[in-house]
Amino acid sequence: MSTKERQGLRVTGVSKRYGGLQVLKDVTLRAPAGAITAVIGPNGAGKSTLANVISGFVTQDEGQVFVNGAELPAGKAVARASHRLGRTFQNLEVFTGMSVLQNVAMGAYSRQKGSHLADLIRGPRTRRNEREAEEKARELLRRFDLEHRAESLVESLPFGEAKLVEMVRVLAMEPEVVVLDEPAAGLPPASAMPLAETIAGMAKNGIGVLLIEHNMKLVMSISDHVVVLDQGQVLTEGSPAEVQKDPRVIEAYLGPGHAKSEELTL
């Protein structure tokens, strides 16, 4: 990967229609490596559908998704990991019944080699793979101060920590691009700061972060670039400061009539 240029995520001309409803219309955006690109927009703007198209859970009608220049097959979620695209979910998706360590190790699934049948015998190769997976998972847990939780069942964790486990699990895949679908949803305000640090840390490590988020404070404080979706289309984009002052954005959020007097501080 080092010889290849890290371009991050590129989405070109993506459209999606459900019956008579055009959910996404010709959406083009980039989430370059090492930066945080936020996608904001009012409810129903198509943010979640966009996240699902990018991560292969929804098949787009038109358009392409690329990671580091390679086109991802439309609607194939399972193929995303091998292209090093990871995602988190709006509603917490962790592997209940499994320990925190196992949850994180599962994130590295696509990086582990070996056949399923070989796992039945548990030969030296399988053991070595498992050891490596465990060491990597522990290393990640250490980095995020979760090591003391390694053996706990993931469902026994407080919500905020479980959310963090979900993110650490995605990092275990060694992703090039990460799509974060409303990471702050359901978190108390006090957890916003550590979350912001975690996300900023991802970008610092060269990951292209696409942050889909409602929490404007979080978006404005950490994003390098903000894309505003409205009714399935890119309304405008720019730096957080630019977007915040854009009258069209304020109108899209608050309705007409507010545009002149206010700045978006939701």
Added chain:
Amino acid sequence: MMSRLTRSLSRNNSWELWLTIGLLLLLPMLLATDYALTIWTRMAIYVILLTGLNFINGMAGMISLAQAGFFGLGAYAAGIAAVRFDVPPVLALVIAPLVVTAAALLVGMMSMRLKEIYFKMATLGAGFVLFLLFGRMVELTGGPNGLVGIPPFSVFGFAFTEPIVKYAFVALLAIIGAIVAHNLLVSRTGRALRAYGASEPAALAAGASPFKLRLLAFGMSGFYAGVAGALEAFDARFISPSTFDFMMAVLLVVALVLSGAGRMIGPILGALLLTGIEVFAADYADYEPLIMGVIFLIAVQLFPRGLAGELAARREDRRERAKREAAAQTEREVVRA
């Protein structure tokens, strides 16, 4: 150090495997009369059968009702091979699992894309079709009257007729089966299977292909059912369709759920439960379904997490309570200081 680490990724499963092996070795020592040994042998056959079911109903988190049918297919495949085609029992014990694995893969491919309730119905249907075939293909199976004249298991002319020899052989296979199942459970394959049961979208996003994994689970369950079926045929030396009917299909699922689906300890506890019920219900044969139904209802109410799950949860609760008390204690001390 390393071995400690590997154990913790496989969280708590090792002792369950050791307990399974220990019980299989020790139980017959408690009571080793010929009659008791035939019962222990039946239990060990159930261990194999339930270990197989545990791949689907436990690890993969799907409820398959086809296992009784697969069990029967294994028994008939081995029995028919031995009785009608004079195949040596050793070879029949190899053929039966392969036949059932093929059938299980076929059923798996057709059913596993279906959603929960439809999946249950499809697997129930598959089991029922097999049950009907056992009864109808009279030329091969002997029909409702059963297949008679199955020889005892033998290797190079040495017949396994002594109860202790029979038990040792079945228990050995059950132990090997448990070890293999444990290997799978603690590997990345087992993790992915369980992950699918817990969160399908997150497992997909991690790059695990559900089709391949679940097909593997189906194949494994079929293989184990084939081995168990063949052993049943050579043990009982007579098989009839009624052994593999709807009642059996439900019982297997219930026994596994009650004792802890998805856990290594589930199959042996379930096998003990099944054998116990069989032994005690034998005196009240007419009321068997009623007794089962009542036991099932009560148990599901009392232990919704299964026996092993319940015990584990209690342990966890105790640990949590201890932690909370320790925290409160520290707090009191801090306040006092």
